[in-house]
Amino acid sequence: MAKVETKRRGRTPDKEPVASAYRAPALEKGLDILELLASQAEGLTLSQIAQRLARSVQEVYRVVLSLERRGYVRRDEDDSFQLSMKLFDLASNHLPVKRLLQSALPLLDRLATRVEQVVVISIIEGQETRVVMVADNPAPIGFRVRVGTQRPVFKTASGRVLLAFQPESYRQKLVRELAEASSENDKQANRYIAAVEEIRKRGYEFVSGETLGGITDISYPVLDANGVAMAALTMPYLVWVENNVQLKDAAQQLYECAASLSEEIGGHLPQPDLSGLKS
Template sequence: MPGSIQSLERAAAILRLLAGGERQLALSDVAVTLGLAKGTVHGILRTLQQEGFVEQDPETGRYQLGAELLRLGNSYLDVHELRARSLMWADDLARVSGESVRIGVLHQGGVLVVHHVFRPDDSRQVLEVGAMRPLHATALGKVLLAFDPVAHGELDEELKSFTRRTLTDRAALERECGLIRERGWAGEREEAVEGVAGLAAPIRDRRGTPMGAVGIGGAVERLTERGEFPARLVAAVREASRSISRDLGAALF
């Protein structure tokens, strides 16, 4: 089994020291406390500063934690709260729809599944928490593209084709995103996986910002009727999205 990386251990030790001690510390204070050479500490602090994890006071030269750590911490708390608020509503959606339910968030140019409720039958299923799904070929992803401006910047330059139905033309994808914004939900039929369809709607936080998406997925024969999504399934997904959003402090939408 590979050993730990010493430079990362030292960087972590410095961050913990800055978090737990005085608000600002001098280079010499950090070096003495951790028993490290000043040159070593200076190099690590400079790297952490470049990445936004540490800031240096221009007048005193002392160091403190940077804003990037706050952003990462808030991101973790947001996802944790999203999952916690979604548990009951996701279970209800699985029961009402009879299909599996997934909660997804934008992550590294794709959709990260942070919660998954199995279809309520006796079939064998695989837990997908932690799985990544494409933005342009899934209902969850298209919801994020339609409602979250950040998602557009993370979309791959060349859209990968997964099936013959995958949207790989950006203009066509933009038109669909416009339609999704108008109706408030997204659907996909066999765009990511042959024989599988999906429905999803946005989840918003107290600021009205898109925080993620909730959706159902299953066999295209069950989720569609004459090629269309039944109104009852659309209503169930939208009600789940509104309920989770309300729990997160969002206004009615």
């Protein structure tokens, strides 16, 4: 009889009430709100949040204000709430990102030496990109990119690549924010969306003469296990007479470096079609 009693106590169903007792309702409300806002292209008011979570306004009011005070959500002029970039900042301090940067430096240095070009890693910060790592061109002729440089997302190849490989809801939300911030209309926002969709389909971005004449920017995403760009690997390819590495070859080597870095954080970067690049 004692044996039977012991066996009954060990059954899985008997453990369920214990697990339920350790739930944190306030924390779960906060997580529900963050997950809801992350899935929206536009902000939500308190009443909309409450309605979509099937809760009362009173239930979500204090939680939303706490999230706002801690910087996880921001309030717009119409009293709607959107996610801030704080969760991204936390993710940037997470081990996979640190491992990425630690692994990147020797790879970037070797690549810059082989192709005699500058190679940079950038991340997205709100409506801007920030350069977080630079491997300088070892050749006697070149130009300099400074660590910490910030540029508007749509003004750089790296920014457009980073945006193209973000989750769809976040991507479209940020595109519309960028269009509104520059007083551009929905038509322009739709053009932005089409542009990043084309980059996503192609797998990389390349543009000539955007920053300086004679330079073609080539940029690939560094993808995590969910296919989200944690960073962009970019080469501002400088055309000069003594460089024996042609554009297409440099672009292929840049891809191989981006693919290796993606593998470091559990991602996979498919081989793109580079036939559109001139040799």
